Amino acid sequence: MTNQNQVRAKKHLGQHFLKDESVAEKIADSLSYKGYDQILEIGPGMGVLTKYLLNKDTTTHVIEIDTESVDYLKANYLNLSNRIIQQDFLKYDLNLVFNGEPFAIIGNFPYNISSQILFKTLEMRAQIPEFSGMFQKEVALRICSSEGSKVYGILSVLTQAFYDAEYLFTVPPHVFNPPPKVDSGVLLLKRKANFELPCDEALFFRVVKTAFQQRRKTLRNSLKTFNLSDNLKANTIFDKRPEQLSVPLFLELTSLIQEDSNL
Template identity: 35%
Template sequence: MSLEDLPSLREALEAHGLWAKKAFGQHFLLDLNVTRKIARLAQVGEGDHVIEVGPGPGGLTRALLETGARVTAVEMDERFRPLLQEVADVAPNLALVFADALKVDEAAIAAGQPAHLVSNLPYNVGTPLLIKWLTGPWTPKSLTLMFQREVADRITEGPGDEAYGRLAVIVQATCKARRVLDAPARAFTPPPKVDSAVVRLEPLAERPGPERLDALQKVTAAAFGQRRKMLRSSLKVLGGEELILAAGLDPQSRAEVIPVAGFLALADAWLARR
């Protein structure tokens, strides 16, 4: 038996009596055209190791396995164990880990080897997971992730754009980020109330170190926590005008117009004052 012989995703869900859980932010991606397109956009193939978070019924999992990649699927919802095990029974390059992705040790899963992250992320934990992967001790080789369209905008937009904020700064300080696919709500079961988009993230060769990233998170939290205020007000608790001038910025500017390089300069200035 092979992947081609498995029941369709819809048939498998019906056979196991499974449905999406709102509490887990689940929306099943059953459209094979979309899942295969995501697998292509992930640029993975024979011999690559992929960590997939939140596989649910395994639609994207099947598409990734078709590329020849070795897939480790991390799923928190135990209801999917029998269904995913059926896939693993015919796909020796699929490993299953049932755990909370916010707590799992990706470095241990990768076992010291490069690994790509590919996921249709659950809506309610997408942003915390992204921050974990970009600021934690383990760095993926690439990330191809589906988010709500609004979150995708918050990741990819730049200074002066409406959605530009703290998330964009942290992402763009660590990765090259671009939106590569839009997915309408009708591609999901049940359809969410919003459209989604796939973002491709490629970690920069020269990323900020842990201390600099911690400082960046502090200054962006303060600056965007009061984004309509001038920096001299929003950053008062971290050093105010003196800190801003040390970073070579205008104290009267607002956070929404400061480029990523400016926030890194603020992080450096704050570290220098400690």
């Protein structure tokens, strides 16, 4: 194995290489490996997590945009070489590899694109039954938070409409090279048994995003742009602020708006 300094962490890619083997093993063990035969690791870097994934009874693919990391992986993980995708995860059509089949996502995600990784996962949820990853701690906590919390917001509601979200553990800065300025957090998403929405999906996303853009206001005020009927606005749900609504209540609210606009 070539030494740790083979790949230089690049700031513009948000790279912070995990160097703690026990943390890497713990992340690899967080998935159940049930309901799919393939995994995609995002941003493997020098493969500290990859090596544990390769020991699992599943087929591991990795996607990496950094040429230097790709060269390192090809040189050090020969049994992985034909499953290294040198592409930008956010722009790449994953079905060129997975062809409609289910797969899990895992990784130590670059902080600067972690939310976008999550949104792409939500778009592909029919194929992604499980997701485990490292985020900035405050983002991980936000995704897993419940209504009533100060950090409950757009990411929480949209993710939990489709997945059960669990915050697993905190990772301190010193286990990375270079160390980030903040703590990291690992979370696990398990897709709900029924992940079909009882309302229009595009409208649901719009309602949630619009409501939280003015989170201190009541829904009656924050959702003014929807031109709701006076009759609907009289419903007591509109007395609430967005952070007071559970995911089921947001789905109910969207259904009410949907019916109102169809009248």
